[in-house]
Amino acid sequence: MPNTIRIAILDDHASIIDGYKFRLSEAPDCEVVATATYGAELEPMLAQGGIDVLLLDITVPVSAEDDSTYPMVDKLPEIVRKHPGTRVLVISMHKQSYLIQHALDVGTAGFVLKDDMEVTRKLDEVIRQVNAGSIFVSEAARELIDSPNKKIITPRQLEVLNYFANDPSLSTSKVAEELHIAHSTVRNLLSTTYAKLGVRNLPAAIEEARKKGLITPQSPEHQE
Structure with a gap:
């Protein structure tokens, strides 16, 4: 039996979390061990340790009491630095090329667009790749950052x-x-x-x- 990949999920939509859990429930080597819906919950969740792959939405509210957007993009470098044993895979609906490029530049394990159903259907395969050390960028996301009209904020x-x-x-x-x-x-x-x-x-x-x-x-x- 292969080693179990321990997975955490941060997304502000319960239906999205349930969808990921359902897809991964059929993968014997993947186990969702923690979930969160608010940005303020992320660090306590990661601090528990033992998380191999984090599926991360970059647009979530701060907390139940504060619905302003958590500055996830700004905090990505710190997340990657503080938790080197956790591979961070961004899964987002946002298609701004500079967001995708920034996520990759600071050391995340990849970027997937939520509406790329072909990729999300094989989420377990993607998780295995990034857990093994690969960088995964969905084709739709790659086309955006390769576009000559990309607008990357430095x-x-x-x-x-x-x-x-x-x-x-x-x-x-x-x-x-x-x-x-x-x-x-x-x-x-x-x-x-x-x-x-x-x-x-x-x-x-x-x-x-x-x-x-x-x-x-x-x-x-x-x-x-």
Whole structure:
């Protein structure tokens, strides 16, 4: 008998979790050992240890009391770093190429679009692949990141946006000083970020980035 792959699931839809559990119930080497529906439940679930593969939706509410979007995309690097023994497979309905690319760049085990039924029907096979160390990107997701029109927000652009999100009173000159870059560079980074997010100004960019879970309300570096 092969070793059992211990699986955890984070998704805010109970029907999705039930669907994954049903598909995996017929795989003798796959066992769903933990599930969660809110972002705040993720770290306690992972802290229990022994989870081989995490199926992760990147758009979930914070908690039952707080329905704002949990900043999952922003926290992905920390999740991967703190739990190196757990392979993180993102399964999401979002088709923004920069989200897919970011998830892969920070070390997740792959990205699957929820509406890619051909892949989700063979979920056990995908889990075996990522558990063995492979990176799995569904064909539909790969087409998006390979598109010449992809709009990837770079880590530097997110860093600048985070500064203003944490303290809206900051001037571009102050951010430039903090990052040791030119004032004009900050302005250029912001303008390209606006274009990629489809907005026209800083408040709209911050709001859109928070909706997508790209930035946190306040990063540790700027807390008093």
